Amino acid sequence: MTYQQELVNGLGVSISLALLTFALGLPGGLLLAVASFNRAKAVRILAVVFVEVGRGTPxxxxLQLVYYGLPVTLTAFLSAAIALSLTTAAYTSEIIRGGLRGVPAGEIEAADALGLRAFHTMRDVxxxxxxxxxxxxxLGFCIIMxxxxxxxxxxxxxxxxxxxKSIASSNFHYFNLFLIAxxxxxLITIPASIFTDRVADKLARHT
Structure with a gap:
């Protein structure tokens, strides 16, 4: 297998890891954001503690805590996905919470006037x-992750x-290989950034 193929395979692993991280972390962030609005004080406190610990832990x-600290044996890939998902959930919960707070109060009042319960108002409005x-x-945070x-x-x-790094350790072409990496x-992040900007512009025009 050529060095080029090894790098492409590595990029495939990076993309797979990122996608699994998003699949686990983004729903987790949504749940934490919704929990922060829960009427039960204990639920709100638990959500806040999880978010603060997740954001405060690099x-x-x-990664090290999940890989070496859990009492179960997990593959390195799964450990990385879980660790990055926890970080993603903690940070995106704050982003989502800000979005939820940005919903006009009139929309919520209209839902109340229609007799919707708090759960349905949260879910549907x-x-x-x-x-x-x-x-x-x-989307911007997903690029960072x-x-x-x-x-x-x-x-x-x-x-x-x-x-x-593995290839460079054998041929000592560190600069060239890290530059290629x-x-x-x-190749992934620049188009993703352009797409994010276009989404933001489109939403701004619609608003």
């Missing part, structure tokens, strides 16, 4: 509009950075 530390408001910053998958090399996940990341 992603690199979270607040959450859909709040997610629309939060979408651009959520894709870049954060590079941290997974510290627990031996064969993602792009790990592959580049950076360009491969850019």
């Amino acid at each position: 992603a690199l530390v979270m 607040v959450v859909p509009q709040g997610l629309r408001i939060a979408l651009p910053p959520l 894709f870049q954060a998958t590079t941290l997974a090399f510290t627990i031996a996940v064969p993602e792009l950075m790990a592959q580049a 950076g360009l491969l990341y850019a």
Whole structure:
């Protein structure tokens, strides 16, 4: 297998890790954001504690804690996905919560006037509009978390950075290989950033 193929395979692992992180972390962030509005004080406190711990713990530390600290044996890939998902959930919960708070009070009052229960108001009125408001910053954060998958090399996940470092350790072309790795990341992040900007502009015009 050529070095080029190893790098492409590493990029595939990075993308897979990022997608699994989003699949787990974004719903978690939504649940935490909704929980922060719960009428039960204990639920709100638990949500706040989880968010503050998740935001206060560096992603690199979270990776080590999940990989080495859990009482069950997990693969490096799954450990990385869980750790990055926890970080994603903590940060995106604040983004989503800001979006939920941005829903006009008149919309909520109208739902109350129609006799909707609090659960249905949240599910059918607040959450859909709040997610629309939060979408651009959520997409921007997803780009950041894709870049954060590079941290997974510290627990031996064969993602792009790990592959580049492994190859460089054998031929000592560190600069060239890290430059190529950076360009491969850019092939993903630059179009994603342009897409995020267009989504933000479209939503702003619609608003």
